Amino acid sequence: MGFIEIISKRLFHISITLPKILLALLLIGGCTAPPSYDVLIRNGRIMDGSGEAGYIGAVGINADTIAAVGELSNATGLVEIDATGLVVAPGFINMLSWAPVSLIEDGKSQSDIRQGVTLEVFGEGWSIGPLNEGMKKNQEETQGDIKFDVAWTTLEEGLQFLVDKGISPNIASFVGATTLRIHQVGYEDRPPTEAELDSMKILVRQAMEDGALGVGSSLIYAPAFYSSTEELIELCKVASGYNGMYISHMRSEGEKILESLDELIRIADEAGIRAEVYHLKQGGKVNWPKYEAVVAKIDSARQAGLHITADMYNYTAGATGLDASMPPWVQEGGYEKWAERLQDPLIRARVIREMKTKAEDWENLYEAAGSAENLLLVGFKNDTLKYLTGKSLAEVAAMRNQSPEETAIDLVVQDGSRVGTVYFLMSEENVKKQIALPWMSFCSDSGSLAPEGVFLKSNPHPRAYGNFARLLGKYVRDEKVIPLEEAIHKLTTLPATNLKIEGRGALKEGYFADLAIFNPDEIRDHATFENPHQYATGMVHVFVNGTQVLSEGEHTGALPGRVVHGPGWKQSQ
DSSP, X not given: OOHHHHHHHHHHHHHXXXXXXXXXXXXXXXXXXXXXXXXXXXXXXXXXXXXXXXXXXXXXXXXXXXXXXXXXXXXXXXXXXXXXXXXXEEXXXXXXXXXXXXXXXXXXXXXXXTTTEEEEEEOSSOOSOXXXXXXXXXXXXXXXXXXOOOOOOSHHHHHHXXXXXXXXXXEEEOEEHHHHHHHHTTTOSSOOOHHHHXXXXXXXXXXXXXXOOEEEEETTSTTGGGOOHHHHHHHHHHHHTTTOEEEEXXXXXXXXXXXXXXXXXXXXXXXXXXXXXXXXXXXXXXXXXXXXXXXXXXXXXXXXXXXXXXXXXXXXXXXXXXXXXXXXXXXXXXXXXXXXXXXXXXXXXXXHXXXXXXXXXXXXXXXXXXXXXXXXXXXXXXXGGGGGTTOBHHHHHHHXXXXXXXXXXXXXXXXXXXXXXXXXXXXXXXXXXXXXXXXXXXOOOBOOOOSSGGGGGSOOOTHHHHHHHHIIIIIIIISOSSOHHHHHHHHTHHHHXXXXXXXXXXXXXTSBOOEEEEOTTTOBOXXXXXXXXXXXXXXXXXXXXXXXXXXXXXXXXXXXXXXXXXXXXXXXX
């Protein structure tokens, strides 16, 4: 072979081999290039929701998704947040929210976002749908300070209305058993006919396929009070077919709490459905010793194979209306009939007698509170009565030179509403014990507000501004009732698992990027019963679906909230 031929062959070999070498070098370089994310949160104490102790690490977010969780030491981000000294947790789940109306007024959801809440769960008996034309008209006619057109019919349409308007948190809902009953039976004290019950079951089926989480009830209030156990079982059987949950404000949280638990457990058993107790408590001092029996009954049901859980708010007072101080029979037919009856002297006298008496067949919160001093009047519809906001029923009665019972009746008639009322009912010792229960989640049982505008026309329960921060500050850090990692679990993964929500409630790759980032040494509630419109502090950053809604403790104005669907929605797609 000649010299020229040898050189030509070697050059040809080099020309073939060199690109391969370059490609290999490029591939090697690509493997070692640091990963990049839209958002990188560095140096935080990662608490992923599992209940395990945290570790120092990072979270990478791309679009609306958690792309990576771990050390990520070489990673970069288009936006980088140094979370040194902060806890990085999944966004919190509010198991009982009354935020629909407040979100219509202000979608920023300030009081909850500033506590790390990224999912508001609605549906305690009443839900935003399904509605009929009469229900729509009634809603518009009975609105309080916040006015709006009811432009939807189904539950799905109502939730989508909020999202289309623009909201910061995600939202989800149970379908309300009270709403279903009003839709078909109205406010009458009677069982539904077979046709009406069938229609209610069809409405449950539609709601579950539209993404409802299950069926929610609130059985101390008329007209829900008129529902039988059997009626509720039939509705829950439909929800069970879609892997939904039954969640209930039980018929009693006081005198008949054990019997009411029996009813919830029976519904869970016969309908084959998971069940949760809304805002578990032992209301009324005489009932505080029932705590152990309540827990034993729930634990026994769980050991027998039923999935029974509970949620709570972290205060010794509840909040509802003066309707919870009066017997359900006087409220049959709705507010107008109720107010009309209260003006009849004979009926009025009977109601006063029953308000003063320990009730056998209904939940009398007036009697459970012990005295009129323990009832705080916080929400009036009538502007001429708003000057009474924040006063106790005893104070207003003294101002009017009336008995507290007469005053309560007159206020309901004069205000054109049930009158928002705080009841001091619970034991602080029992609150602490409940927080430590392994099957306990948390709720605000309130709207999500702001200390401005129309919201200042009423005094909410301080839980609207402080429930979740109060757990992490007062009960976890200061009083050490439970460890921080356990509290995070109960605010995130536990409720998401109970609700069968996919892709939320944990810091995991592929999950939606809902995050709460806070200073564990500084987080605390400030709202009080005397001055409730005060934001909690210590929450530093919050992300919803990968969008930052809280930055350095201030709201960004972003409105990335979406509807979160229950397990039935996926089945129907």
